[in-house]
Amino acid sequence: MQIVNKPRFITKNKRYCRNLFNDISRDRYLYLLMIPFIAYYVLFYWRPIWSIRIAFMDYSLYKGFKGSPWVGFEHFIAFFKGPFFWRTLTNTFMLSIYSLIIGFPAPIILALLINEVRNKKFKKITQTLTYIPHFVSTVVVVGIVMSLLSPTSGLINMIIKFFGGNEIYFLAEPRYFRMIYTLMHMWQSTGYSAIIYIAALAGIDQELYEAAVIDGAGRWKQTLHITIPCILPTVVIMLILKLGTVMNVGYEAIILLYNPIIYETADVVSTYVYRSGLQEGSYSFSAAVGLFDSVVSFLLVFFSNKVSRWLSGISLW
Amino acid sequence: MNLTKGERLFSIFNYIFIGFLSFFAIYPFLYVLACSVSDTISVASGNVYLFPKSFRLDAYKMVLQQKEIWVSYGNTVIYTVFGTMYSLFLTICGAYPLSKERLRGKKIFSFLLLITMWFQAGIIPTYLNLKSLNLLNQRLGVIIGFGCTAFYVIIMKTYFESLPISMEESAKIDGANDLSILWNIILPLAKPSIATITLYYAVNRWNSFFWAMILLRDNSKIPLQVMLRKLIIETQAGGVSESAVNITNLGYSAETVIYATIVVAAVPIIALYPFIQKYFVKGIMVGAIKG
Known part of the structure; x- marks a missing residue:
């Protein structure tokens, strides 16, 4: 038996190799096409991933990767025990919770309201206008927000003064930051995020409404018993996916908006990484904080997608 | 479609509300635009709301x-x-x-x-x-x-x-390779x-x-x-x-x-x-x- 089996195994293996070789040579142009693509990811994704190891080292620019000593989890422990761990973590989660509570329902409500509009032209203009802020750069948006909040000439303070109040230094008081950030983010994203719900609403079978009208249901009843149940799956998926991104706050906007006076509420994990790493030069420590951030957000995204897929078969990948 | 009184009221309110939201979405841009063509004193004292005060292009x-x-x-x-x-x-x-x-x-x-x-x-x-x-x-x-x-x-x-x-297959029969298929057939199709x-x-x-x-x-x-x-x-x-x-x-x-x-x-x-x-x-x- 063994004598019979052995050659057969070899031929099978050989055939596999020959097939593989044939397939690759058949698709050689496709592989050729992939070279720049792979080169990009090797150079600008996997190379940085490999240099994450400095989080476990005492890296200094002079000693380089080879000369810097390994220190294990020292930087992580320093971060967990340090004064900024709870502050940055709380701030990150608080900003996410704010935008979840205030920001998440907004596009759904907007989509429902737009859906009730019968005039097509009005509908179109509304949608166009509400998308615009999404395409304007963070720097411009922050610049506008700062101008509006300016204590001397800003519109908001003019209104407060008009009603007899005193000017408020919005960007110099920690208690306002979360609200400012959330409203700014809402202004930028609500119109655009509504697109997906508007599409879900457009996909509802019109026969359902016709049947409901025959049964004597008014607009309000139709909304309650047809529209909302029909878009509920989309809402649930979006909510789950959103929960997966609670660690990912818009640090680019925060870096532009905050200042040392309001770090207490404005400093999040990623802005702390940016400051301690690029401004203070503690590369290893901030790489460790960054790795912690990446791992936690990876886990959150991963599990929220798993849940979404389990519930509905839809996920980000 | 026959609307009840409440529905008609809602519809009117809805148009006004959405109109207001759309205006709010672009208002900051209009405000900035108005300020950029107003005189510095009006802007510094916060007198510009929607329309420029004493129009000028000095800032530009x-x-x-x-x-x-x-x-x-x-x-x-x-x-x-x-x-x-x-x-x-x-x-x-x-x-x-x-x-x-x-x-x-x-x-x-x-x-x-x-x-x-x-x-x-x-x-x-x-x-x-x-x-x-x-x-x-x-x-x-x-x-x-x-x-x-x-x-x-x-x-x-x-x-x-x-x-x-099918297009790719027929081009293959004509002797085209993957690169020329991509360039001559697929990319023009994929324009949008x-x-x-x-x-x-x-x-x-x-x-x-x-x-x-x-x-x-x-x-x-x-x-x-x-x-x-x-x-x-x-x-x-x-x-x-x-x-x-x-x-x-x-x-x-x-x-x-x-x-x-x-x-x-x-x-x-x-x-x-x-x-x-x-x-x-x-x-x-x-x-x-x-x-």
């Missing part, structure tokens, strides 16, 4: 005289044009082969691509990587260091997968999708500031957004930047100049927006369907 003259603004505008155009071309090239190079079911190793490559969506290397490793490649303070670094986005590769790949395979992705890349490039701010030291290389940041943020936060000094030295109120700069920076996107809007909406839908 001031802004357009600044050499730095032009230089940074030019840089942004360079980064946007070359960066978008580079990103698009990489995206197609990756998406087309990965759309072929028969490709050996397709699963592994796709999985490796997905990982880039889940897990980020982080700011510091990315910075040190570019540093070790000698790409700090280089125009090239801003362009080539930030190429394709996995999400757009997947959108493109999904589109390629949706094209009928490519347009959408190009616009996304271009807007991202135009608007990006974070890495340009970190990587570029020389004022002659910085793009408009970084220049704007220096002007707006540092002036308003009370810091003194080189460009802010230039402006205040000339005896103008910095405020109208800031507003004018914001307008100058935002105009290309807002002006193009009505024409490219449909592509954007198409783009988000493609992404959403695939999910």
Whole structure:
């Protein structure tokens, strides 16, 4: 038996190799096409991933990767025990919770309201206008927000003064930051995020409404018993996916908006990484904080997608 | 359709409310625009709400005289044009082969691509990587260091997968290879999708500031957004930047100049927006369907 089996195994293996070789040579142009693509990811994704190891080292620019000593989890422990761990973590989660509570329902409500509009032209203009802020750069948006909040000439303070109040230094008081950030983010994203719900609403079978009208249901009843149940799956998926991104706050906007006076509420994990790493030069420590951030957000995204897929078969990948 | 009294009332209220929201969405831009063409005293005392007070274009003259603004505008155009071309090239190079079911190793490559969506290397490793490649303070670094986005590769790949395979097969019989099929048959067919992705890349490039701010030291290389940041943020936060000094030295109120700069920076996107809007909406839908 063994004598019979052995050659057969070899031929099978050989055939596999020959097939593989044939397939690759058949698709050689496709592989050729992939070279720049792979080169990009090797150079600008996997190379940085490999240099994450400095989080476990005492890296200094002079000693380089080879000369810097390994220190294990020292930087992580320093971060967990340090004064900024709870502050940055709380701030990150608080900003996410704010935008979840205030920001998440907004596009759904907007989509429902737009859906009730019968005039097509009005509908179109509304949608166009509400998308615009999404395409304007963070720097411009922050610049506008700062101008509006300016204590001397800003519109908001003019209104407060008009009603007899005193000017408020919005960007110099920690208690306002979360609200400012959330409203700014809402202004930028609500119109655009509504697109997906508007599409879900457009996909509802019109026969359902016709049947409901025959049964004597008014607009309000139709909304309650047809529209909302029909878009509920989309809402649930979006909510789950959103929960997966609670660690990912818009640090680019925060870096532009905050200042040392309001770090207490404005400093999040990623802005702390940016400051301690690029401004203070503690590369290893901030790489460790960054790795912690990446791992936690990876886990959150991963599990929220798993849940979404389990519930509905839809996920980000 | 017969509406009850309550429904009609709701409808009226709804139109007014949505109208108000739409106005609110663009009001900040209108406010900035009005301030940029008003006189400095009205702006500084907060008297401009929606319409300009004593119309003048001094602030724009001031802004357009600044050499730095032009230089940074030019840089942004360079980064946007070359960066978008580079990103698009990489995206197609990756998406087309990965759309072929028969490709050996397709699963592994796709999985490796997905990982880039889940897990980020982080700011510091990315910075040190570019540093070790000698790409700090280089125009090239801003362009080539930030190429394709996995999400757009997947959108493109999904589109390629949706094209009928029969054309490819008949071209194969005629002796065409994969590259000429892609170039002569697939790409012309995929124009609408490519347009959408190009616009996304271009807007991202135009608007990006974070890495340009970190990587570029020389004022002659910085793009408009970084220049704007220096002007707006540092002036308003009370810091003194080189460009802010230039402006205040000339005896103008910095405020109208800031507003004018914001307008100058935002105009290309807002002006193009009505024409490219449909592509954007198409783009988000493609992404959403695939999910």
